[in-house]
Amino acid sequence: MTAGQGAADRAAAEMVENITAMATGSYLREEDRALWDPPYPPEVADEVAAVLRRMVAEVREAAGAAGVPDAATLAVLAAHGALTTVSVAYGDAVFEEEEQADFRRVVVALAAEVGADAEEILADLDRVTEQE
Numbered sequence: 001m002t003a004g005q006g007a008a009d010r011a012a013a014e015m016v017e018n019i020t021a022m023a024t025g026s027y028l029r030e031e032d033r034a035l036w037d038p039p040y041p042p043e044v045a046d047e048v049a050a051v052l053r054r055m056v057a058e059v060r061e062a063a064g065a066a067g068v069p070d071a072a073t074l075a076v077l078a079a080h081g082a083l084t085t086v087s088v089a090y091g092d093a094v095f096e097e098e099e100q101a102d103f104r105r106v107v108v109a110l111a112a113e114v115g116a117d118a119e120e121i122l123a124d125l126d127r128v129t130e131q132e
Contacts (some may be wrong), residue, residue: 008109012052015102019094020045039093047086048094055079056110063114072116073124076107080125 021027023042055075062071083103087095095103104122111118 008056008106008113011102011106011109012049012056015052015099015106016045016049018102019048019099040090044086044090044094048083051079051082051086052106054082056106059110059114059116072111072114073121076121076125077128079103080129 020042023038023040023044025033025036025038028036055078058075058078059072062075065071080103083095083099087093107121107125108118110116111121
């Protein structure tokens with residue numbers, strides 16, 4: 001595993017951990033958890049992890065091939081769409097502003113790993129999502 005690969009994997013794992021914490025309330029004190037309702041079931045973290053693994057794998061597979069920036073952008077767009085779909089299924093509670101920032105950190109780390117331009121990928125993502 002390269003240093004960059006570790007950073008991308010760590011960023012993805014951190015995003016999944018944050019979603020798990022939100023689903024389980026593990027960030028709350030025990031007495032606060034008694035009055036708390038989870039925004040979504042813990043299994044959502046598995047769905048998010050699967051989306052991130054698929055994106056990371058697709059970008060890594062395309063690394064070194066012609067059209068890597070396009071392949072990376074398409075993988076990021078697909079993952080963003082999948083995460084948005086998961087969020088919609090749970091009342092838009094999964095892929096909120098903080099999770100979108102986490103996702104962008106995963107993209108930046110992954111782009112650095114494969115030598116793609118993170119700014120360009122994120123600009124494309126912003127253009128597409130602004131149209132939605």
